[in-house]
Amino acid sequence: MSGNQPILGRNDTVTDEDLKELSGLLTDEWRNVGRALGVDEATIQRLLAQNVMNHREAIHQVLLKWKKDKGGDATNGVLAQVLREEGRTDLAEQMPSA
Numbered sequence: 001m002s003g004n005q006p007i008l009g010r011n012d013t014v015t016d017e018d019l020k021e022l023s024g025l026l027t028d029e030w031r032n033v034g035r036a037l038g039v040d041e042a043t044i045q046r047l048l049a050q051n052v053m054n055h056r057e058a059i060h061q062v063l064l065k066w067k068k069d070k071g072g073d074a075t076n077g078v079l080a081q082v083l084r085e086e087g088r089t090d091l092a093e094q095m096p097s098a
Helices: 016-023 030-036 041-050 055-073 076-085
Strands: none
Touching: 016 055, 030 041, 030 055, 030 076, 041 055
């Protein structure tokens, strides 16, 4: 995502750096993105409560939770598809097409 360059390899596991950058670009849809990635509501609420003064960090922690839970299945392609489904085609287009 850096420099608006596509992330290489749709089947590559997302990097922590890309998730950190993405956390600063997501807005109101971030909870829906987290849910669509399989992070349960209780976890989202807990991470938000732990980072109440820093929404960007809460978003980042939700994305990291998804990556940790899914391991090698937390790919650029999966994330791009979810971003499209949640109306963030602009961000998905910075990633390889699913």
